[in-house]
Amino acid sequence: MITEAELEALSYPAAPKMVTSVPGPLTLQSLRRSLDVESMARGGGDFPLVFDQGFGVTVRDPDGNLYIDVSAGVGVNSVGRCHPSVVEAIRSQSQRLMHASDISNSRRVELAATLSEIMPEGLRGNCITYFTQSGSDALEAAIKFAKRVTGRQQILAFHGAYHGVWNASNALTTGNQYRAGYGPFMGGVIHAPYPYAYRFPFDTARKSAEQVAGEYVDYLLNTRYTGADDVAAVIVEPVQGEGGYIAPAPQFLQLLREACDRSGALLIVDEVQAGAGRTGKMWSVEHSGVQPDMLTFGKGMGGDLPMAGVAIRSDLARQIPPGSQPGTFAANALSAAVCLANIALLRDPRLDLINRAHQLGQETLQRLRSSNHRLIGEARGRGLMIGIELVEDRDSRTPLAAEKVGQVVVESLRRGIIMVPCGRNGNVLRLMPSLTIPRSYLSTALDIVLGVLDTI
Numbered sequence: 001m002i003t004e005a006e007l008e009a010l011s012y013p014a015a016p017k018m019v020t021s022v023p024g025p026l027t028l029q030s031l032r033r034s035l036d037v038e039s040m041a042r043g044g045g046d047f048p049l050v051f052d053q054g055f056g057v058t059v060r061d062p063d064g065n066l067y068i069d070v071s072a073g074v075g076v077n078s079v080g081r082c083h084p085s086v087v088e089a090i091r092s093q094s095q096r097l098m099h100a101s102d103i104s105n106s107r108r109v110e111l112a113a114t115l116s117e118i119m120p121e122g123l124r125g126n127c128i129t130y131f132t133q134s135g136s137d138a139l140e141a142a143i144k145f146a147k148r149v150t151g152r153q154q155i156l157a158f159h160g161a162y163h164g165v166w167n168a169s170n171a172l173t174t175g176n177q178y179r180a181g182y183g184p185f186m187g188g189v190i191h192a193p194y195p196y197a198y199r200f201p202f203d204t205a206r207k208s209a210e211q212v213a214g215e216y217v218d219y220l221l222n223t224r225y226t227g228a229d230d231v232a233a234v235i236v237e238p239v240q241g242e243g244g245y246i247a248p249a250p251q252f253l254q255l256l257r258e259a260c261d262r263s264g265a266l267l268i269v270d271e272v273q274a275g276a277g278r279t280g281k282m283w284s285v286e287h288s289g290v291q292p293d294m295l296t297f298g299k300g301m302g303g304d305l306p307m308a309g310v311a312i313r314s315d316l317a318r319q320i321p322p323g324s325q326p327g328t329f330a331a332n333a334l335s336a337a338v339c340l341a342n343i344a345l346l347r348d349p350r351l352d353l354i355n356r357a358h359q360l361g362q363e364t365l366q367r368l369r370s371s372n373h374r375l376i377g378e379a380r381g382r383g384l385m386i387g388i389e390l391v392e393d394r395d396s397r398t399p400l401a402a403e404k405v406g407q408v409v410v411e412s413l414r415r416g417i418i419m420v421p422c423g424r425n426g427n428v429l430r431l432m433p434s435l436t437i438p439r440s441y442l443s444t445a446l447d448i449v450l451g452v453l454d455t456i
């Protein structure tokens with residue numbers, strides 16, 4: 001098995017190391033220039049950091065400040081930045097072929113076959129992959145395909161969902177910052193409660209949040225006169241991301257599968273953020289044993305290069321007309337080669353990264369919970385997808401005020417830790433480091449974040 005010393009060698013040493021204030025003068029200069037030339041519609045536009053170099057779980061800014069990134073580029077760098085195997089895949093492939101339009105290339109075919117091998121039960125060896133460049137694109141395609149193969153028009157998603165920011169995918173996403181002033185979006189979308197047990201709006205004295213939420217979906221899909229009479233698909237995050245890093249018990253997805261089977265709707269799992277080994281299995285849906293009809297992927301599958309797509313059960317995929325969803329840059333040979341390198345690392349028994357994610361996640365949750373910190377209302381998650389819900393008061397569960405959450409994030413950055421918040425109230429810190437994070441780096445990051453919480 002790989003040693004901690006070997007993992008430490010895959011990141012810059014001595015992190016975090018701060019040599020200037022944050023932001024430093026060169027970083028500030030770059031940020032000011034960015035305001036003149038880049039759209040602030042992008043995510044992270046007001047974050048006081050500029051990435052200049054990255055290696056493993058560490059990032060260096062233009063001033064030479066060295067950070068530990070426990071966000072992994074928002075869940076993207078599952079194997080760390082610039083992993084030597086990935087760099088070599090880029091070097092080798094770039095000398096052979098990069099762009100191939102939407103025509104098949106040898107790397108693209110190899111990747112599609114490999115993805116079929118690693119999909120969850122129900123899709124493994126029984127799927128056809130449609131490639132895209134981003135998670136939003138993958139959800140757009142999944143929606144379009146679901147409508148085509150079912151002949152139905154409605155889509156059911158969940159409160160707190162994040163499935164993308166284009167027209168159809170944004171109609172499923174519920175975050176106000178992504179929607180306000182941009183409508184109307186695709187019609188026919190129904191939102192149901194997600195089992196967010198810590199803040200569930202319904203009585204759970206007799207039934208769990210998972211059971212209530214699952215039964216509600218069954219009621220919508222399989223009872224007359226609910227308005228959900230034409231549902232093509234239920235689209236769900238097995239672990240909800242932007243909504244607050246919520247990992248429901250397996251019963252929830254099992255109930256969704258049963259409800260979809262009864263109604264004839266497809267079950268589409270969105271693994272863009274939770275997939276690629278992050279939750280201690282290759283795909284988070286595998287914790288439930290549920291077999292999806294489609295699975296969307298992205299982020300950690302591509303890592304340093306854009307790669308996303310949707311795996312579709314073979315019998316469904318054959319009903320989609322050829323040429324009906326072109327994508328010029330999707331699965332170009334370079335991105336495909338990098339995705340194959342990432343998959344090889346995730347499957348490498350010597351690295352054992354997926355099981356390591358489970359172990360580190362358990363250790364991290366235990367530490368956070370045992371801290372009994374006055375501002376931590378709940379620490380939850382699965383694998384290295386952990387949410388820390390911050391509250392003003394643990395008894396009332398009042399969400400920590402936005403300005404205080406901002407103080408936590410910025411002060412952590414000043415001390416060399418990169419993290420990003422999420423949640424319906426913006427009060428959840430998410431820990432989603434690369435699966436290659438050394439224990440010493442993770443421990444240091446936790447020390448710093450808990451220390452910052454002490455100052456609030």
